[in-house]
Amino acid sequence: MEKSALYKDILLKESEMLLLRGTAGTVAIVKVGPRGQFFLETEKEEIVLGLEPHDLIIASAFSVGEIIEKGLKCVLFMIREIRSPLIVLSKNHPASPRLPIVVSAGKKSVLSCNIVPGTHPNQDVLCGSNEFDNLEVTGTPEGVKIKNIPLCEVVRVNFNI
Numbered sequence: 001m002e003k004s005a006l007y008k009d010i011l012l013k014e015s016e017m018l019l020l021r022g023t024a025g026t027v028a029i030v031k032v033g034p035r036g037q038f039f040l041e042t043e044k045e046e047i048v049l050g051l052e053p054h055d056l057i058i059a060s061a062f063s064v065g066e067i068i069e070k071g072l073k074c075v076l077f078m079i080r081e082i083r084s085p086l087i088v089l090s091k092n093h094p095a096s097p098r099l100p101i102v103v104s105a106g107k108k109s110v111l112s113c114n115i116v117p118g119t120h121p122n123q124d125v126l127c128g129s130n131e132f133d134n135l136e137v138t139g140t141p142e143g144v145k146i147k148n149i150p151l152c153e154v155v156r157v158n159f160n161i
Helices: 066-080
Strands: 007-011 016-021 026-031 037-041 046-050 056-061 101-106 108-112 125-127 136-139 143-147 153-158
Touching: 007 153, 016 066, 016 143, 026 066, 026 136, 056 066, 056 108, 056 125, 056 136, 066 101, 101 108, 101 125
Parallel strands: 108 125
Antiparallel strands: 007 143, 016 026, 016 153, 026 056, 037 046, 056 101, 108 136, 136 143
16 A cells, blocks of 8 residues: 655544554554553553653554454553553463454554554554554654555544543
């Protein structure tokens, strides 16, 4: 699928979720908001992430449709509003191939289809479907800056559950 090398700026409020609807995958993006402390749990340690309100929590799904979009919203809500920790699996964890949604949190994240889902403690890389490979998403005070966006539907929706 053809991608744009230029950046695309998209307005995004804290009360909204941005959806990138592809043909084989979906990406959902929310602002971190004012409570920017999150916990990242690995097999060996707990890492405290201190994030700015304009930083992002990004969820990537390996399917499309209404059910997966509801799941993306629930996962992002659990992390941002309920304060559920981000979990990183070990490299050979048997659950990795069964993860329907993976998440990263930070200022910037690049999606890759060449990594194992759920196993990367560095929050600047996120597993995604082939069509979103090399998609780069950066939080800005006004919204998000996206580079290498494929032909996909881009929709802002309310982030209420």
